[in-house]
Amino acid sequence: MEEEVEEEAQVMAGRIVAVLTRLEELEEELLRRCERWRGAREYCNILGVPLEEMNAWTNKDDSIEERIEKAATVIDAACLFDQELRQKRARTLLAMFLHELEGPGLRKNNFILPCMEVDFLNEKEWEILFGSSAKGLKNHSVAEINDATCTESNDNREVEVDTQSRPSLHPVVIDAIEEAFRLRAKNMTTSPLRLIDSTTEWFEVQYSIVKFADRFLQRYAKPINPDAFQWTEEEIQTIGGRIVGVLMRLDDLEWEWNHRVSTSSLGKTEPSMTLPNDEWKRTLGLYPGVEQVCFRTVDVALLEDKEFARKRAEIMYALFLMNIEEPAVKASGNTVPGGSFANEFIHDSVQLELMMPRLKK
Template sequence: NVEKSVENVETTVEEKPSPSQSLHPLTIDAIEEAFRFRAQNVTTSPLRLLDSNMEWFEVQYSIMKFADRFLEKYTKGSKKKNEEPTWTEEELQTIGGRIVGVLVRLDDLEWEWKHRVSTSTLGQPESPDMIPYNQWKSILGLHPDNVEQRCTKTLDMALLEEKDFARARAERMLALFLLCVEGPAMKASGNRSPDDSEVDFIQDSTQLNLMMPKVKE
């Protein structure tokens, strides 16, 4: 029935009220915390493959448990302070889904962002747009000098010890996920997230353009 199909689509894409506050800060907090936890390489709750004997489903399970614990800690903290619930159940599910979505794709997102920056004007020494290497951590969320590929331990230590670096990196991983994964998936399915997958926490237009989905040739 064509009329019913149209009705279903209209119902799917109907206007939703915007969240009372941004979902992003809490999501970024979680990703930032995950960087520090992952850097400790805890074998009982791995957020990455630690050896050849480990299966990917173990990592996926740990990631989901991490997201659950993080949100549980947040909601319990709100209850202890007798605060009203900040977000609806749907919004909390969206935050949880984004935490998991970023963390299960973290290796790919990290590689993709490093590759895009390195091959853009931001990473070319002869370009006027080039970001000085000593500012890569705070501005781009990347470790300079090919440390990303060569020395995971050095990268982990930097993320453990340098909050600004971890924060900038978490923001960029979330932005890349929203623009290249969640946003297109929502559009293709005719659904909408509570905040329309909008990236409003990165102001640099050059970086935002660099994060946009690549056009398939």
């Protein structure tokens, strides 16, 4: 019971930090959606957007910078004395964060956090924020709504994607995990990708992981070169979800792989009798004799040995695909761009056998 309460507290703290970090971005997007909505602007008040703020935001005589500044001044003054307005605004921004930032990646990888559903909006609020395509589905889960929305445009998406050869998503995800290994190895308390010591909170790790994924994806979502390959929105979401999914479980995946190898035929003899240390690292992604004993020694090796970091990233990603994503995708009947096939980059049959999902006893 205490663990559940602690987890909920950490999730709440993480969401507070995440929303506050994106506050300006979320508020600008909220105003844009209210402006685009075809209904009367007065309805936007139910989302915590007063009419005076909308008037300031839509004043075409001002530059965009002036509109942003004046709208901010209006809402700041209004919120000072109106508790109901503050509550409406807060729930709206939280709904946008859950539905469009936190939710998609976590759900795609079957990662569950407490209170992930946006079940606190009425039909009109949902329509203004997320569009009429979800009308009538407000009592369903966000995952179901996403599925319904995807189904509506599925034919168009298939035409767009299938008419050209799409590169694999796997190398991009592996690049991100490899980069995360090196960042985590620095053990920076300002951007922790693990629980470094007793002062590190799990919500700080969650926040750092999401920020890392966001920064990494910026390279692919908006390429500088206009002639560069363009990933679809679904592909970007899949890549981001996989990055977050692996990094959230990284400690568990590392332990699991070390356990599987050490209890297999490969681990029944001294590493030197099967593979030299360097080959062990670059073939199995493990540091023999050090794993789960001294993580700082492993960190140094990951920083200094690029091949070791690359192989370890491939192994952790493959474990994630085979044991978490692929079973979840099959169970749901959904599909993901390019599939969840680890054998596209792991070609060793012994390793693939060790990675197979194991029945829980």
